[in-house]
Amino acid sequence: MISIDAKKQIDAWIAKYPKDRKSSAVMQALKIVQAENENNLSADTIQAVADYLDMPGIAAQEVATFYENYNHKKVGKHVIRFCHNISCMLNGADDLIAHLENKLGVQTGKVTPNGFISVKKVECLGACVGAPMFQINDDYFENLTADKIDQIVDNLK
Amino acid sequence: MNEACFKNLTKDQCYSLKTYEASGGYSVWRKILKGELTPEHIIDELKASGLRGRGGAGFPTGLKWSFMPRHSDGQKYVVCNSDEGEPGTCKDRDILRFNPHAVIEGMAIGGFVMNASVGYNYIRGEFMEPFYRFEDALKEAYEAELLGQNINKSSVNFDLYTHLGAGSYICGEETALLESIEGKKGHPRFKPPFPANVGLFGKPTTINNTESFASVPEILSRGGQWFADIGVENSGGCKLFSVSGHVKSPANFEVPMGTPFKDLLKMAGGMRDGAKLKAVIPGGSSTPVLTAEVAMTMTMDYDGIEKAGSMLGAGSVIIMDESTCMVKVLTRLAHFYYDESCGQCTPCREGTGWLYRILKRMIDGNGKQCDIDLLLGVQGKIMGNTICALGDAAATPVESFLRNFRPEFEYYIEYGKSMVKG
16 A cells, blocks of 8 residues: 555655654655655555554544645645645735636636646745746745746646 | 745755755754753743744744743653645745745744654645655755654754645644644634643643744853844744735745834735735734724834734735725635534634625625624624634724724615725
8 A cells, every 4th residue: 555665765764763662653644645645645555654653543644634735635746735825815926826727728726638737725825935836746936926827737748 | 034944045955954954944943952951941042132023923932832841751842833834924934935944943942942752744635745845854854864762872863754734724823733643623722721731642742833933042152142132122033924905016025023013014015006005904813803004103113013903823925905995805705714614613603604794795785784883793792702813813904994994884884885996
């Protein structure tokens, strides 16, 4: 259920915490396993992570559902997380989100039919001086305009 | 300008160990390794510097460090709070990206002062670029034998690790952050006991903000008095201000405490398109909003902003011009707190939902005149009735928006549209 490579990555996180505190690695373990499973967590994978870290399944489930970065339904290969909080809103984020929805033909919260891109409205991503901005997977894109969004999205592979 | 955390900002590869050391970086830490500095001396210098916690609470750092039971047996921890997520705040991201070694040195010094041999830097889960930058800096520091066990045969031990978050504003609250490092939901803890006695893994722990740690090496290398003199009474030193919103050139500025707001606005290029200033949130979304008239006479320091009727918070200055609909802004902020409430305390969990839903129906054109009193009633019931400050943070904007811009809310309810523009 958890690949050898994922176990190796998780072990590197476990090593950061005291020996009897393996469960401290759960947040990263879930992220690592999620990345290996089409950006998604199932009840089984969460249990597998819990077993690997010697913690109760429900404790891992709590973490997996409390934090925003875990996905419990299908998302795209590329997840666009568009900030719609105050600084981005003041700089036109709402119009740009509508522009992106139109361009992709999907609403926020949904995945394009080919499973390639999903869009999500998120709260402040901490890049307010570069507003409006969004995140695609690990990367931030700041000072967005409609043209810039088109260019970024068209170049996704 | 740019005297401490941003000292090397304009230099080539400002984040590298080479650049950091060339400008005197790690000189304080090396003195410590050689046994030339005592914890007492460092605490005295920090107290003299007037450095106050840069995460928002403004608690004097030197005093905080002196609370740690450094002579008690057993493991102790220092933790850096890089879980930056308060709307308007984006300074720690730049410190991590452009001056990670100052954070490392500051944390190592803190570890020495508080006799804590292990540190964790909690970086928010979305900050992958800052995370990799910080990890690279850690690697450089280990390779240069500046961290580890018995560093350079000094008998000083300090190991530093990064913990990554996974998307949760509440984990910026220090006890929720500790829960999160322990691999749990970010539910704030009851205080007391305070982290200095029962913190991470049940051990004595001190948590400081990224900017606070990053300011420490420069303060100690140039002296507490030097830092204090940059600022004004009660607000020592310089501070990063994130200026965002309707300005020409939004950016982070490291300026002396006590800088007039109007000068800061000028540094950010002034108002965009020559528009007129309408409102300012001076310290991040949890701090009371101010009208333009009040803001233009305010100075950017703890007392100056308090006198104006708000708080310095994390120095997150959000600028709004006359085209801004205050009902819409407050609705968006209310949604934020509704979304981020951890759900532990009923007044916050339920109250933030009430605030958002009342405002949402107003925006949708279904507001009633009694909604204003209802909003004030709900915010009053949250205020002071929760374990952590998120409840107050959600309630504060509601009160200040209604106090300063009440006619806009009344108009919206009456006509079902914004007074500002269609």
